[in-house]
Amino acid sequence: MHNLKEIRKDFEAFKKSLEKRSIDVDLNKLKNLDKENRELIQKKEKLEKEKKDISKSKDKSLFAKSKEISLFLEKITDEQKSTKDDLEKILSKIPNVPHKDVPMGKDEHDNVEVNKSGKIPNFDFIPKSHYELGENLGMLDFDLATKTTGSRFVFVKNKLAMLERALSNFMLDIHTSKNGYEEISPPLLASENTMFGTGQLPKFENDQFEVKLEEGTDRKFLIPTAEVILTNIVKDTIVDIKSLPLRFVASTPCFRKEAGSYGKDTKGMIRQHQFYKVELVSIVEQTKCLEELERMTNCATNILDLLELPYRKMILCTGDMGFSAEKTYDIEVWLPSENKYREISSCSSCSTFQAIRMKTRYKSHDKETVYAGTLNGSGLAVGRTLIAILENYQQKDGSVTVPKILRPYMNNLEKISLN
């Protein structure tokens, strides 16, 4: 969320900075509501002061007047409250402003490649897709998931289930022992307020799975990413600056409705309603966001290096960035069957955008209370890593070689095959 005070300082500049992003918000209305709101506040405070003075004076002759003021004050207060609500409603739906480094663009076609890494495998046969490989091995079962649950779910079985588990453990080990992240096993449900904090609500309610609970109780949502729950660890707190940066990692299932992506990636497990992801979250001093973004992205690509998977790093253009981000790198892994790179990680700096929503602050070195910076990134999406391994490590006979670094996590298994 944006700081109204900052917006006010230079409204035109703010307006301009958002032109790069596709937004459906009436910024002029925002400006007017802000003005109206402040006028009402002044009126209100004047009355409150009057009332307070009377009560302090303990002058009985003025008590009746105070009562009168109360009545009027009630009206003004209601009016101010509803103006404030309208204001917040608009404000909460405005996306973060892109950082200057971010290239202008409309959609994913305008993203810019930063670098490539790894060797694209050369096959002397036509490489199969991950779902062909998985189904032939009898270790990916989409039909079974349709039977028990519905579309966009999958059963991962046998050695591939083991591989999935190995991937999680491997990634967690690297991030905790080498990259300084603290491992967390968090709740998978988040409250409405938590979802608001990271920006999933109110604008993207349609993408979320809400859990049906008893009437009258607080709403709860299945987390679409561990980012939500890990970032909100510092919700409503003034963090000790000495404890920064905070770095958390978790491997959790993620749940997404994927509304609006009907017909997209319907085959295979690229786009599922449920998938495992190892998520990295950093809470930093607001001046250190971009520095941390580079670090975090390196933590993610390091996993691909270790797995010896070819990838490229992209910087997202203004039109393709997520709601809360000021700058985002996508890491895309090579998928032989599609003959192209596909997203396997997304690392974003959210500047103070989420911190303002969550009320996460710290005392800066010059003793000011300021908002923290938050970052999140996948390190990596486990399901898609599984796909990448299947496709890049496939053999002519339909078996799959286990990447060397994972073998210790799989009883030294070297090959996944039918037998």
Place this chain on the structure above:
RNA sequence: GGAGAGAUGGCUGAGCGGUUGAAAGCACCGGUCUUGAAAACCGGCAAAGGGGCAACUCUUUCCUGGGUUCGAAUCCCAGUCUCUCCGCCA
């Protein structure tokens, strides 16, 4: 599910109708002392919002939302959460 107890500043914790934004302690910051540090002593230290170029000033906030009152952290009602005991399930 039944019975109690509680929710106060970064933390611990007093206050139970009127200069209480809130005692005290810890933590933190500044100073004296010290070769340096520790200790001791002195001083400072909440957040959000409004007005002002600024010094500064005003308002709100003691879980949340209502109510009583000229006046509420303090009284009443509703809700949320936490803890203890019993039951139930793991």
